[in-house]
Amino acid sequence: MQYLQLATVPVDQNDDNLILLVEPTTLDQLDAVLQPTEMIFLRQSVAKGVRAFFFPQANNAVFVRVLEPASDVAPGLEEARLDATKLLCELKNYHVESAIVRTFCPEERALAFLEGLMLGSYQFVNYFSDPSKKSKQLTSLRWAEAHVPQTAVNELNSLVQAVFMTRDMVNEPHSHFDALKLADVALEAGKVFGFSVEVLGKEKIEELKMGGLLAVNQASTIPPQFCILEWRPESPRNKKPVVLIGKGVVYDTGGLSLKSPDGMENMKCDMAGAAAVIGTLSAIAQSNMPIHVIGLIPATDNKVGDRALSPGDVIRMYSGTTVEVVNTDAEGRLILADAMHYAKQFEPDLVLDLATLTGAAVRALGSQAICYMGTADAKVKRALETSGWNTYERLVELPLWKEYGDELKSSIADLKNMGNGPAGMITAGKFLEHFADYPWLHLDIAGSAYLRAANGYRPKEGTGVGVRLLFDFLKKWGAEE
Numbered sequence: 001m002q003y004l005q006l007a008t009v010p011v012d013q014n015d016d017n018l019i020l021l022v023e024p025t026t027l028d029q030l031d032a033v034l035q036p037t038e039m040i041f042l043r044q045s046v047a048k049g050v051r052a053f054f055f056p057q058a059n060n061a062v063f064v065r066v067l068e069p070a071s072d073v074a075p076g077l078e079e080a081r082l083d084a085t086k087l088l089c090e091l092k093n094y095h096v097e098s099a100i101v102r103t104f105c106p107e108e109r110a111l112a113f114l115e116g117l118m119l120g121s122y123q124f125v126n127y128f129s130d131p132s133k134k135s136k137q138l139t140s141l142r143w144a145e146a147h148v149p150q151t152a153v154n155e156l157n158s159l160v161q162a163v164f165m166t167r168d169m170v171n172e173p174h175s176h177f178d179a180l181k182l183a184d185v186a187l188e189a190g191k192v193f194g195f196s197v198e199v200l201g202k203e204k205i206e207e208l209k210m211g212g213l214l215a216v217n218q219a220s221t222i223p224p225q226f227c228i229l230e231w232r233p234e235s236p237r238n239k240k241p242v243v244l245i246g247k248g249v250v251y252d253t254g255g256l257s258l259k260s261p262d263g264m265e266n267m268k269c270d271m272a273g274a275a276a277v278i279g280t281l282s283a284i285a286q287s288n289m290p291i292h293v294i295g296l297i298p299a300t301d302n303k304v305g306d307r308a309l310s311p312g313d314v315i316r317m318y319s320g321t322t323v324e325v326v327n328t329d330a331e332g333r334l335i336l337a338d339a340m341h342y343a344k345q346f347e348p349d350l351v352l353d354l355a356t357l358t359g360a361a362v363r364a365l366g367s368q369a370i371c372y373m374g375t376a377d378a379k380v381k382r383a384l385e386t387s388g389w390n391t392y393e394r395l396v397e398l399p400l401w402k403e404y405g406d407e408l409k410s411s412i413a414d415l416k417n418m419g420n421g422p423a424g425m426i427t428a429g430k431f432l433e434h435f436a437d438y439p440w441l442h443l444d445i446a447g448s449a450y451l452r453a454a455n456g457y458r459p460k461e462g463t464g465v466g467v468r469l470l471f472d473f474l475k476k477w478g479a480e481e
Helices: 023-034 036-048 071-095 107-120 150-172 180-192 203-206 210-217 265-286 331-347 359-365 378-391 402-407 426-433 467-481
Strands: 005-009 016-020 054-057 062-065 098-104 140-144 196-202 223-231 241-244 246-253 293-302 315-316 321-322 350-355 370-374 395-397 440-444
Touching: 005 054, 005 370, 016 023, 016 036, 016 107, 016 203, 023 062, 036 054, 054 071, 062 071, 071 107, 071 378, 107 140, 140 180, 140 210, 140 370, 150 180, 150 265, 150 315, 150 467, 180 196, 180 223, 180 265, 180 293, 203 210, 203 426, 210 293, 210 315, 210 331, 223 265, 223 315, 241 265, 241 331, 241 467, 246 265, 246 331, 265 293, 265 350, 265 467, 293 331, 331 350, 350 467, 359 370, 359 426, 370 378, 370 426, 378 395, 378 467, 402 426, 426 440
Parallel strands: 005 140, 016 062, 016 098, 098 140, 241 293, 241 350, 246 293, 350 440, 370 395
Antiparallel strands: 054 062, 196 223, 223 293, 315 321, 370 440
8 A cells, every 4th residue: 555654854945846835924934935026926816816826946846825714723624635635636737746845824724734635645556457657646745844743744644544544445346355355454454553453253253143244144155254453552541442333344235135236336335434443443553542442343245145135034133132134235234233232341431333324324415424323422422523523524413213213113023124214324323223232323424435526635436434533533532531
């Protein structure tokens, strides 16, 4: 995996292409960098509303970006990220592969701009016959700042690396990425970043009687895996762990409730929740975050075959609950429920699950927000929403009213695995709620985990959504604890 890493240089180093980031109130600080005629042109153009400039020099080039003043912090940070993404297109046109950034704006916006440059530089070129011909992005980025916050730079590098790793996992074709490979990636990430990983194979899963995971896996030739990731620093600030659960359906045909061809085309992305959990554990471990976090990943594919789970079947979950399976394409909640029951042994402070769970979430909010719901208290929900704004991985809370649960009543088992159709993202949440006896939040990332077209610094296909959100949330959670 290749990713753009940020380095630091002395503030007076100008031996490369320069990117100058300013606000209208700080234009005068460019006097020491630009020529007098360039400054005259710059001031006149900014007064007319121009915000992007290119000044060719003898041995390099200077790019200037003028950020609009921001009255609200979160939109101001997002504007900086998006401005950086637009600049990447210009850098590519001029074949700029390396640059030094000098910033004349508040540190928070400067870091957001750098984050946008880094996140927008992502490419997945693994399967081209000559990847070098496809790779045309910025490869070297340095920040010239008088008082460089090195901790922030290191944290940004760790976070971007984790997001890229998450995107890579989601983008891997199923022909090269099955449940066994997902477990291998988790094990390798643990070795590289310093968290522990235990993988339970099919024999142990059968011994535990994880009926949901086993049922979804029935038609597969690849055995299921159950991954347990743990980051436990020497002196964690939380007495009880936070548990992250990620849906790991590496490919979803819908089972016998077969998806349409259009619906099945991108189902390699159905393990985006699992990928986000691996990415988040990698980022917090590399950053040595002082908080105890456990990740749980049930992994399988959902295939069609003579042994496949059938609509109308009744299965017994790990918890002992019986479930009438009315739709085999509602499989994610079955494997998540087993993981949620497994989490009870840790007596967690909080459990968050991430899953590309329902098409209803996409229809409700599109790709710009995450549907979420759960039983955690209002303070936790508001903290998560704040992190959503900080990272622009925004969330919209949906209700878990009793009436939605009534749709899951079965005449032959404890539960049905699906409601009657409308508000399917909520009835899916109500199903999962049955298996939670701890503070819990469910994040349906179906809309934002995988895009059919690039959107700013979020690339086409895997976006890595959830990693930045959870990192920001857990960082603040640890500080409060």
